Amino acid sequence: MTIEEIKKGETEKLEFKREIPSKDSKLMKTVVAFSNRHGGRIVFGVDDETHEIIGIENEKVFRLMDALANMISETIEPQVVPRITFETIEDKTIVIVEIVEGQNQPYFLKAEGISDGVYIRVAATTRKAEYEKVKELMLWGERKSYDKIFEKHEAVSEESALHLCHAIEKYNKKNPVTLANLTSWGLLKEEDGKLFPSIAFRLLETGDIHFAQVQCGVFRGTDKVYFIDRKEYSGPIYEQIENAYNFVLQHINIGAKIEGLYRRDIPEIPEEAIRELIVNAVMHRNYLAHSYIQVCIYDDRLEITSPGGLYGGLTLEEMLQGSSSIRNELIADTFLRMGIVEKWGTGIKRIADLCREHGLDEVEYSATDFCFTSTIRRTRKDLFEPVVPKTSSELPDNDRINDRISDRLHDNDRINNGDDRLNDRINLSESEKQIFSEIEKNPFVRTEELASLTGVSMPTVNRAVKALREKGFISREGSKKSGHWLVLAQNQENNK
Structure with missing residues (x-):
């Protein structure tokens, strides 16, 4: 531990305590x-607000270390074995508890049980894990992939199963699929002459899992705040x-290169990079999470957000170096067989090479426990022709199909594009924009956390939340304690 680390303050993996309190449940939650995350350190003898090194009295150091070890052993399951040491900085002694x-997983407080006592780290704060996160941690602890599970579900028809066989054949164009x-791949299992689907089969064929969708939007x-176009697939x-790939291509700018007698269209963002990022979002998302993949096109960037952060202890640095941890093993296997992906762990490097060759900045990646976001800056858009939206007759078949599926959004699109008075009604204040942005990033954020994240007072937060609900941007699902926010801006029905 260095003075420089202390001065930087608390982080996702570092917390300060002036001294150990007696039976501190907040400490044990951390x-x-x-x-349950990537481990971290708790440093005793440092003020968590001023970062001043207070130190622990020498005669209390070993008593403190014993008390910490006993407290951790007595209050947490499964067993956690910390590494407890002390150091001297500026002639003052600090005690460091290192947790790997x-x-x-999941680890939890004995007194609260596994249903209520699981906690996770979000930025520099500790918070209770929601049900979906607890379930994912349980699967990880059992080394199981959610998409391989056969939940209670009705049998599927042979026709439906054969449809997926033909789809896989169409993609790989090599071997027949039966x-x-x-x-044998684990997509189906046969019992009493009936075929029952895995989660992966349902995602690949029946499409009956709620929230397993992609939302696409173009914003001014x-x-x-202001939609230009949007679709849900x-x-x-x-x-x-x-469908998401084609949506992006329809809404970014296009340049041209003359090769001999022919003109070749060149999108401002490499097509293969767009497709690879969307594939990664779909393949690696957390299908337990109650939120959608979002593909957003802004004036200055393309942003793709997938529910669920990095999986299995993988860090952002390890991912950028080519390491991978597969959350949905069966989907990944199937995508490999279909030729949708070529080889695990190579996509990030390929995207970086494509953007570099295209003269774009490096892709920006960010990850939390709740989502993973990839951002490509549109730094060369002025070199390309403005996009001319295509009519529905020019779109691929899949887009026309999804146009019919999304009929309920069609009227809202016309209202939003044709009535500027609507934009006046949904204009947001700065505090409302801040609150809405934080809710988009984390639908499980609590109102008291919003005040800390945005730096505004609780009365301001409450007014902003009330306004966002009245304007149809958000709604609440579930209780105040265990529920979450639903972002409704993409469906302006409440704003009419």
Whole structure:
């Protein structure tokens, strides 16, 4: 531990305490959160607000270390074994509790049980894990992939199963695919002469899993206030990829290169990079999360956000170096067989090379426990021709199909594009924009956390939340304690 680290303040993996209180449940929640994430350190003898080194009295150091070890052992399950040491900085003694990422997740407080006692780390704060996060941690602890699970579900028809066989054949254009293949790969299982689907089969074929959708939107300016166009794509996830990919191509600028007697269109963002990022979002998202993949086009960037952060202890640095941790193993296997992906772990480097060759800045990646975001800056858009939106007759078949599926959005699009008075009614104040932005990033954020994240008072937060709900931007699903926000800006029905 260095003075420089202390001066930088608390982080996702670092917390300060002046001294150890007696039976501090908040302290134990942080130990649980570190065990359920990438680990971390708790430093005693440092003021968490001023970062001043207070120190621990020498005669109390070893007593403190013993008390910490006993408290952790007595209050947390499964067993957490911390590394507890002390150091001298500026002639003052500090005690450091180092927690490594646990291998038997989820960890929880014994007194609260596994249903209520699981905590995770969000930025520099500790918070209770929602049900979906607890379930994912349980699967990780059991080394299971959610998409391989066969939940209670009605049998699927042979016709439906054969449809997926033909879809895989169409993509790979190599070997025929049979029902026996789907069973041997784990997509289906046969019981009493009936075929039952895995989660992966349902995602690839039936499309009946709620929130397994891609929302696409084009916005005027650089934030999510004014829609220019939007679509929601459901159905088989490989079709969602194609539809989202085509949506982006329809709404970015196009340049041209003359090759001999022919003109070749060149999008401002490499097509392969767009497709790769969308594939990654669909393949690696957390399908337990109650939120959608969002593909957003702004004046200055393309932004793709996928529910669920990096999986299995993988860090952003490791990902950028080519490492990968597969959240949905069966979907990844199937995409590999279909030729949608070529090889695991190579996409990030390929995207970087494509953007570099195209003269674009490096892709920006960010990750939290709740989402993963990829951003490509539109730094060369002025070199390309303005996009001319295509009519529905010019779109690929999948787009026309999804136009029919999204009929309920069609009227709203016309209202939003044709009536400027609507934009006047949904104009947001600066505090409302800040609150809305934080809710978009984390639909599970609590109102008291919004005050801390935005730096505004609780009365201002409450007024902004009330205004956003009245204007139809957000709604609440579930209780105040365990519920979450629904972002409704893409469906302006409440704003009419």
